[in-house]
Amino acid sequence: MPQTAPVVRPALLRDLPALLALEASCFDDPWSADGVRAELEQGHCRPLVVERDGLVVGSLLAWLLAGELQINRVAVDPALRNQGLGGLLVAESLLRAQAEGGTRALLEVRADNAPAIALYQRHGFAKGGLRKNYYHDGAAAVVMVRDLQG
Numbered sequence: 001m002p003q004t005a006p007v008v009r010p011a012l013l014r015d016l017p018a019l020l021a022l023e024a025s026c027f028d029d030p031w032s033a034d035g036v037r038a039e040l041e042q043g044h045c046r047p048l049v050v051e052r053d054g055l056v057v058g059s060l061l062a063w064l065l066a067g068e069l070q071i072n073r074v075a076v077d078p079a080l081r082n083q084g085l086g087g088l089l090v091a092e093s094l095l096r097a098q099a100e101g102g103t104r105a106l107l108e109v110r111a112d113n114a115p116a117i118a119l120y121q122r123h124g125f126a127k128g129g130l131r132k133n134y135y136h137d138g139a140a141a142v143v144m145v146r147d148l149q150g
């Protein structure tokens with residue numbers, strides 16, 4: 001069946017079930033319904049979804065605070081990975097933060113999450129420090145940063 005081009009848009013409250021399904025299928029430590037709902041309701045949150053053929057197939061949860069974009073979660077349906085959908089979400093998040101005057105983007109990612117680190121590097125993030133024992137299972141986090149100006 002032919003596919004329509006993916007569309008990235010801000011996430012809305014009606015996307016909550018789709019966001020929770022992505023949390024469950026993409027993360028070992030899924031956020032709670034209350035936690036994800038807060039990402040849709042609070043003023044500093046900048047959640048995005050990507051739709052394909054009218055279905056939400058990926059999400060990005062981020063905050064824009066004091067000019068700094070903090071990307072907390074990027075998730076793509078496991079069946080649809082390596083098709084550029086995660087990249088579309090990250091690129092759109094960066095563009096929107098720039099348009100709002102953001103100066104810097106940062107995130108933490110598991111040091112063993114090679115696909116995510118590759119994705120962020122492709123979008124201009126550089127590795128910063130290492131945070132040992134950052135995750136519940138003792139895994140380390142790599143801090144990654146990207147200038148949003150210039």
Ligand SMILES: CC(C)(COP(=O)(O)OP(=O)(O)OC[C@H]1O[C@@H](n2cnc3c(N)ncnc32)[C@H](O)[C@@H]1OP(=O)(O)O)[C@@H](O)C(=O)NCCC(=O)NCCS
Nearest residue numbers: 026073074075076081082083084085086087114115116118
């Ligand atoms: C990280 C994630 C969002 C990427 O989504 P995606 O739609 O597959 O992303 P893209 O297709 O845009 O890019 C994936 C990149 O990872 C690379 N990649 C895939 N598997 C890889 C691996 N095992 N090792 C290294 N790089 C890998 C791909 O080659 C691609 O990079 P390229 O375009 O430079 O070749 C997706 O894998 C995911 O949902 N993972 C689970 C949740 C997660 O870990 N999120 C990130 C931390 S919050």
